[in-house]
Amino acid sequence: MTVKIDGNLVAAAVRKEVAEGVQTFHNQTGQQVGLAVVLVGEDPASAVYVRMKEADCAEVGIRTFDTRLPADTAQDELLTLVDELNADARVHGILVQLPLPAHIDEEAVINRIAPSKDVDGFTASNLGRIMRGACGLRACTPLGVMRLLEHYGIDIEGKHAVVVGRSTIVGKPQSLLLLEKNATVTICHSRTADLPAVCRQADILVAAVGRAQLLGADCIKPGAVVIDVGINRSDSGLVGDVDYAVAEPIASAITPVPGGVGPMTRAMLIENTLQAAQDTQ
Numbered sequence: 001m002t003v004k005i006d007g008n009l010v011a012a013a014v015r016k017e018v019a020e021g022v023q024t025f026h027n028q029t030g031q032q033v034g035l036a037v038v039l040v041g042e043d044p045a046s047a048v049y050v051r052m053k054e055a056d057c058a059e060v061g062i063r064t065f066d067t068r069l070p071a072d073t074a075q076d077e078l079l080t081l082v083d084e085l086n087a088d089a090r091v092h093g094i095l096v097q098l099p100l101p102a103h104i105d106e107e108a109v110i111n112r113i114a115p116s117k118d119v120d121g122f123t124a125s126n127l128g129r130i131m132r133g134a135c136g137l138r139a140c141t142p143l144g145v146m147r148l149l150e151h152y153g154i155d156i157e158g159k160h161a162v163v164v165g166r167s168t169i170v171g172k173p174q175s176l177l178l179l180e181k182n183a184t185v186t187i188c189h190s191r192t193a194d195l196p197a198v199c200r201q202a203d204i205l206v207a208a209v210g211r212a213q214l215l216g217a218d219c220i221k222p223g224a225v226v227i228d229v230g231i232n233r234s235d236s237g238l239v240g241d242v243d244y245a246v247a248e249p250i251a252s253a254i255t256p257v258p259g260g261v262g263p264m265t266r267a268m269l270i271e272n273t274l275q276a277a278q279d280t281q
């Protein structure tokens with residue numbers, strides 16, 4: 001029987017732990033854990049993600065400081081806002097929802113966030129710390145994948161992990177976190193020759209390319225653990241980067257879309273926010 005990896009279940013357990021941690025922080029410091037959420041423009045998908053993140057915060061007792069800015073906001077105005085949030089002691093974490101409008105330099109805005117408040121783990125500083133094997137706030141999606149593997153008792157050491165996708169916020173940090181746990185890691189991308197042949201070598205396959213159902217039966221080694229980070233809109237609703245129906249019978253364990261990695265990304269965001277607050281003490 002293939003194990004269906006239940007991200008909703010694990011995320012609910014994380015939220016419960018974070019809620020307890022938030023309460024303890026309040027009892028010990030008299031402060032409420034706080035997250036600033038910045039949304040620029042009217043991208044409907046971003047608005048949905050932000051609402052869900054704020055609902056998670058409300059559930060666990062994290063106070064949110066909400067800023068909505070119009071799509072034509074000047075970059076300097078956004079940088080000034082980030083400076084103010086960096087200086088605000090009530091704000092322990094800052095989330096600037098991506099993507100930003102095209103006229104804004106995303107890199108400049110993200111790197112303006114104080115690394116100690118960078119609960120997305122997107123700043124050069126926090127990404128560099130992963131590279132160094134140092135502690136710091138780590139990118140939520142890769143961290144959520146690691147938590148799922150841990151929760152389901154999936155051995156990583158000595159296993160061949162294949163990560164499909166080389167984005168700065170998922171593929172690259174994911175590869176480093178797997179390497180840190182002593183996996184042998186291969187990173188694939190759009191120029192990889194014979195992608196299915198490389199994927200078929202994977203004991204642990206992490207799909208993070210953002211292409212609906214790109215990876216089919218020919219990409220799955222029998223008994224592989226398949227982690228699907230993709231969330232793509234298709235005619236049949238939300239689908240992952242893996243063709244779930246054909247991969248599921250071949251895999252030993254697999255994440256569904258939705259209900260796999262997605263809820264874990266949000267759970268790691270609130271966990272990082274609590275960590276950022278605790279680190280101020």
Ligand code: GUN
Pocket residue numbers: 095096097098099120140265
């Ligand atoms: N846009 C899509 N995913 C994310 C995320 O995890 N964090 C932020 N800030 N923006 C996103």
